[in-house]
Amino acid sequence: MSFPNYITLSRIIAAPILWYLIYSGNKQAFAWLLTYAFFTDLIDGVIARKMRRVSALGSKLDSWGDSMTILSGLAGLLVFEWELLKQYGVIVSVVFALHLLQLLLSLWRYKKPSSFHTWTAKTAALGIGMFMLITLHFGFYEWLFYISIGLLIADALEETVLIFLLPKWQHDVKGIYWVLRSE
Structure with missing residues (x-):
């Protein structure tokens, strides 16, 4: 290793x-x-x-x-941060459901979780990571929360589309644009 x-x-x-x-x-x-x-x-x-x-x-x-x-x-x-975040439960539930759907579709299609590592996923991970760390260390910023949520939704949607575009499991796919361009 x-x-x-x-x-x-x-x-x-x-x-x-x-x-x-x-x-x-x-x-x-x-x-x-x-x-x-x-x-x-x-x-x-x-x-x-x-x-x-x-x-x-x-x-x-x-x-x-x-x-x-x-x-x-x-x-x-x-x-x-429960007392603060519980007011955003519906939004968080939607994001969770989209990512769960993507995981289930990947398991159905490929028999394993996706590992695309798209640029959108990397950006979303950076956004949610920054949100978590800033919230835990310094406090809650609503604008950062909404940016993170938007990035997570974009990531879940892109990866769901990629599952339908790619017949075989692939890792390290840059994104939809690059998949469509290579066809």
Whole structure:
């Protein structure tokens, strides 16, 4: 296993620790470990490309790490910022439903979760990551919440369309534009 994969693996290992911190009510430690997890998400792919160690295993680990980090972050936000976020329950439920639909369609079509890593997904991950970290460290900003929600909706819709466009499972697809251009 390569060095970048170990970085990604550290993000996966952080997930159960994040859940423990949620359970124990340690918001500050949770916020800092989540910051570490998002930072490793930013650098693992860059390091893999620089070292020429990009692999299908790395892509799968990255997808698992992304999912675990996002789920842990969302769980932490819901627990630590519940009073603030409950007023946005309908919007959050719609975003969750769209991403769940995308996952179910991927499992139906490919028999496994998608691992597209589109530019939209990367932008959405950056947006939701910034929203989570800023909210946990500094407080809630509604405008950042809505930007993050918009990016997450765009990501779910693009990945759903890609499932119908791509007959076989593929990883690291830039987006719909590039798929249509290559046909």
